Amino acid sequence: xxxxxxxxxxxxxxxxxxxxxxxxxxxxxxxxxxxxxxxxxxxxxxxxxxxxxxxxxxxxxxxxxxxxxxxxxxxxxxxxxxxxxxxxxxxxxxxxxxxxxxxxxxxxxxxxxxxxxxxxxxxxxxxxxxxxxxxxxxxxxxxxxxxxxxxxxxxxxxxxxxxxxxxxxxxxxxxxxxxxxxxxxxxxxxxxxxxxxxxxxxxxxxxxxxxxxxxxxxxxxxxxxxxxxxxxxxxxxxxxxxxxxxxxxxxxxxxxxxxxxxxxxxxxxxxxxxxxxxxxxxxxxxxxxxxxxxxxxxxxxxxxxxxxxxxxxxxxxxxxxxxxxxxxxxxxxxxxxxxxxxxxxxxxxxx
Amino acid sequence: xxxxxxxxxxxxxxxxxxxxxxxxxxxxxxxxxxxxxxxxxxxxxxxxxxxxxxxxxxxxxxxxxxxxxxxxxxxxxxxxxxxxxxxxxxxxxxxxxxxxxxxxxxxxxxxxxxxxxxxxxxxxxxxxxxxxxxxxxxxxxxxxxxxxxxxxxxxxxxxxxxxxxxxxxxxxxxxxxxxxxxxxxxxxxxxxxxxxxxxxxxxxxxxxxxxxxxxxxxxxxxxxxxxxxxxxxxxxxxxxxxxxxxxxxxxxxxxxxxxxxxxxxxxxxxxxxxxxxxxxxxxxxxxxxxxxxxxxxxxxxxxxxxxxxxxxxxxxxxxxxxxxxxxxxxxxxxxxxxxxxxxxxxxxxxxxxxxxxxxxxxxxxxxxxxxxxxxxxxxxxxxxxxxxxx
Ligand SMILES: Cc1cc2nc3c(=O)[nH]c(=O)nc-3n(C[C@H](O)[C@H](O)[C@H](O)COP(=O)(O)OP(=O)(O)OC[C@H]3O[C@@H](n4cnc5c(N)ncnc54)[C@H](O)[C@@H]3O)c2cc1C
Numbered sequence: 001x002x003x004x005x006x007x008x009x010x011x012x013x014x015x016x017x018x019x020x021x022x023x024x025x026x027x028x029x030x031x032x033x034x035x036x037x038x039x040x041x042x043x044x045x046x047x048x049x050x051x052x053x054x055x056x057x058x059x060x061x062x063x064x065x066x067x068x069x070x071x072x073x074x075x076x077x078x079x080x081x082x083x084x085x086x087x088x089x090x091x092x093x094x095x096x097x098x099x100x101x102x103x104x105x106x107x108x109x110x111x112x113x114x115x116x117x118x119x120x121x122x123x124x125x126x127x128x129x130x131x132x133x134x135x136x137x138x139x140x141x142x143x144x145x146x147x148x149x150x151x152x153x154x155x156x157x158x159x160x161x162x163x164x165x166x167x168x169x170x171x172x173x174x175x176x177x178x179x180x181x182x183x184x185x186x187x188x189x190x191x192x193x194x195x196x197x198x199x200x201x202x203x204x205x206x207x208x209x210x211x212x213x214x215x216x217x218x219x220x221x222x223x224x225x226x227x228x229x230x231x232x233x234x235x236x237x238x239x240x241x242x243x244x245x246x247x248x249x250x251x252x253x254x255x256x257x258x259x260x261x262x263x264x265x266x267x268x269x270x271x272x273x274x275x276x277x278x279x280x281x282x283x284x285x286x287x288x289x290x291x292x293x294x295x296x297x298x299x300x301x302x303x304x305x306x307x308x309x310x311x312x313x314x315x316x317x318x319x320x321x322x323x324x325x326x327x328x329x330x331x332x333x334x335x336x337x338x339x340x341x342x343x344x345x346x347x348x349x350x351x
Numbered sequence: 352x353x354x355x356x357x358x359x360x361x362x363x364x365x366x367x368x369x370x371x372x373x374x375x376x377x378x379x380x381x382x383x384x385x386x387x388x389x390x391x392x393x394x395x396x397x398x399x400x401x402x403x404x405x406x407x408x409x410x411x412x413x414x415x416x417x418x419x420x421x422x423x424x425x426x427x428x429x430x431x432x433x434x435x436x437x438x439x440x441x442x443x444x445x446x447x448x449x450x451x452x453x454x455x456x457x458x459x460x461x462x463x464x465x466x467x468x469x470x471x472x473x474x475x476x477x478x479x480x481x482x483x484x485x486x487x488x489x490x491x492x493x494x495x496x497x498x499x500x501x502x503x504x505x506x507x508x509x510x511x512x513x514x515x516x517x518x519x520x521x522x523x524x525x526x527x528x529x530x531x532x533x534x535x536x537x538x539x540x541x542x543x544x545x546x547x548x549x550x551x552x553x554x555x556x557x558x559x560x561x562x563x564x565x566x567x568x569x570x571x572x573x574x575x576x577x578x579x580x581x582x583x584x585x586x587x588x589x590x591x592x593x594x595x596x597x598x599x600x601x602x603x604x605x606x607x608x609x610x611x612x613x614x615x616x617x618x619x620x621x622x623x624x625x626x627x628x629x630x631x632x633x634x635x636x637x638x639x640x641x642x643x644x645x646x647x648x649x650x651x652x653x654x655x656x657x658x659x660x661x662x663x664x665x666x667x668x669x670x671x672x673x674x675x676x677x678x679x680x681x682x683x684x685x686x687x688x689x690x691x692x693x694x695x696x697x698x699x700x701x702x703x704x705x706x707x708x709x710x711x712x713x714x715x716x717x718x719x720x721x722x723x724x725x726x727x728x729x730x731x732x733x734x735x736x737x738x739x740x741x
């Protein structure tokens with residue numbers, strides 16, 4: 001399994017090298033870069049169906065992480081991460097969903113920070129309440145009383161959309177699930193968004209660390225590489241520790257999700273830990289990367305600021321680190337109070 | 352000292368603040384985020400506003416009358432600086448001339464240089480830039496390699512500068528060049544006051560995450576300079592630069608914008624504020640305390656500067672406090688506003704994009720004007736002595 005995974009990682013890197021601009025040239029073109037070729041190749045290679053196989057999410061997770069590190073398209077993030085759970089009548093490849101907020105609660109108002117698996121979005125997944133029970137529904141993105149608008153934010157590496165609903169006719173949303181089933185789907189999507197953001201951020205943090213370490217070795221001031229100054233040396237180590245910390249937690253979360261079984265409390269907690277740790281780590285590592293590069297990092301063509309922008313948005317999207325940590329703390333305390341019966345050590349969850 | 356601990360600085364300061372705020376509110380649209388945008392109208396507006404301030408005697412309040420000032424106190428100057436930075440620096444690039452170029456010329460310039468430059472800074476007519484950093488000399492500024500060679504009765508300057516803010520719009524440059532031999536280090540540097548339209552100067556803008564105008568490259572190809580254009584004595588550039596940088600480091604009242612943004616954040620959150628958990632609200636108050644600490648440290652540095660005392664330590668410690676509070680406030684904003692804090696101006700962002708703008712600028716605060724590591728070096732020398740270098 002480990003061997004298969006590492007060779008899959010190589011394949012992903014090769015595909016990215018062939019069909020996606022390298023970080024060094026990333027910002028010289030239009031942003032985000034055109035993803036058509038990458039989408040086509042990944043489709044041909046069956047990435048979109050990875051999860052149909054056993055332990056498929058473990059493979060998808062490798063692609064998601066590598067894509068993060070390459071500032072890959074949001075389309076693939078959505079496609080690989082969330083779409084497998086959006087079944088229903090529509091072609092999941094034409095369905096967008098929010099990575100940012102749970103929406104207005106009804107079929108009016110806005111659903112922001114939607115990622116779409118392509119330009120030809122037909123529907124947006126909306127979680128709402130109808131006649132007192134939760135529903136999961138698909139709203140036509142250009143149907144009656146709804147429209148999809150592009151959002152411009154601080155992160156130019158991905159395209160986000162906002163669904164604006166004003167007067168969607170009551171019979172219009174196509175209900176996918178109701179009641180418990182809808183609630184389950186909602187938490188499944190939330191969990192996948194959390195893990196997706198954690199993986200994307202881990203990739204970003206790794207790239208930022210690699211860039212920084214390489215630069216610290218070659219940039220000289222005061223007649224020596226800046227990496228020889230203790231302040232810079234220690235900072236590189238701090239960055240490395242942040243990345244490794246995120247890595248073990250993300251691995252645990254992926255394992256929990258990849259098992260395909262419904263998540264118990266420890267699985268849920270491991271996802272919360274991964275999202276909080278990895279998104280915080282990436283925000284901090286990219287900040288330090290910028291600091292270590294000095295002036296050059298602020299230039300548009302340098303990938304540093306783009307990694308930072310994407311990491312910062314990932315940290316802000318989904319559930320915020322504070323509430324995630326509170327949830328984890330709550331679970332740990334509860335476990336302690338029940339005499340540890342519920343406490344399955346996280347490592348023990350790995351296969 | 353008493354004035355220093357009083358945040359309001361008394362009634363006349365409060366009146367001055369009120370006056371400045373009214374002027375800004377009348378002059379600028381609500382969505383003004385500074386002079387450095389793709390729209391030249393923003394720069395033009397700040398140039399007109401600077402003249403208005405000059406007419407009212409507010410641009411160089413604390414300068415002596417003979418140089419076009421109003422003989423005001425350095426605390427009035429501080430109020431101006433705070434209000435201006437709080438409202439996205441409506442003086443545009445003028446702050447450069449006001450904060451350190453003018454004071455440096457006042458301290459080290461010849462009578463002719465003072466007569467030529469100071470009145471025009473005082474009226475807000477000229478834009479200055481700082482030609483210090485080079486591709487190979489950032490933190491190690493004293494290793495700069497731009498050469499000024501004595502040729503007959505003048506100098507010929509050749510080399511490259513980088514990160515030069517506002518070079519594309521500047522009329523004048525304070526240019527640091529090596530007049531000593533290659534390895535003369537700090538002792539071989541001289542400063543020149545050079546008009547940017549002099550033959551041999553080429554400016555190339557660099558696209559940057561901060562938006563246009565902030566970063567440029569400048570190429571100097573046998574640019575002629577006269578003895579009359581040397582600021583201070585030949586070979587004493589380093590000590591002039593050190594003083595200049597100390598002025599620059601306290602010259603931007605970053606804490607003032609931080610304080611304004613924290614209160615703006617409360618306004619934006621309105622009823623959501625009451626639903627926030629206590630931990631989050633504590634972060635907000637913690638940031639506000641830090642902002643005020645930065646303010647007091649800046650006052651202390653200003654006070655020492657006023658007394659012409661050595662201010663390296665105070666300037667650097669104030670700089671560390673104000674740049675880290677810039678980043679702390681950006682963090683608090685992003686915690687409280689979530690992804691909304693990262694919406695750019697075009698996207699219906701809260702406060703017209705002021706939060707996103709602040710977040711981007713805060714990232715550069717700990718590098719511009721000497722990195723935070725270099726500020727720490729400077730403080731450590733005072734604390735631990737020289738051997739602490741490296
Ligand atoms: C927005 C902005 C505006 C600017 N405007 C101007 C301007 O108008 N005019 C001008 O002349 N310059 C300007 N600068 C340049 C600025 O002063 C330099 O970027 C800064 O001094 C750092 O130099 P550098 O970029 O070469 O980084 P480097 O010196 O290469 O530093 C890289 C990293 O190494 C660290 N480092 C270096 N030496 C040591 C050491 N001994 N110990 C520990 N750590 C060390 C640094 O702290 C940094 O983290 C501007 C910079 C920015 C970001």
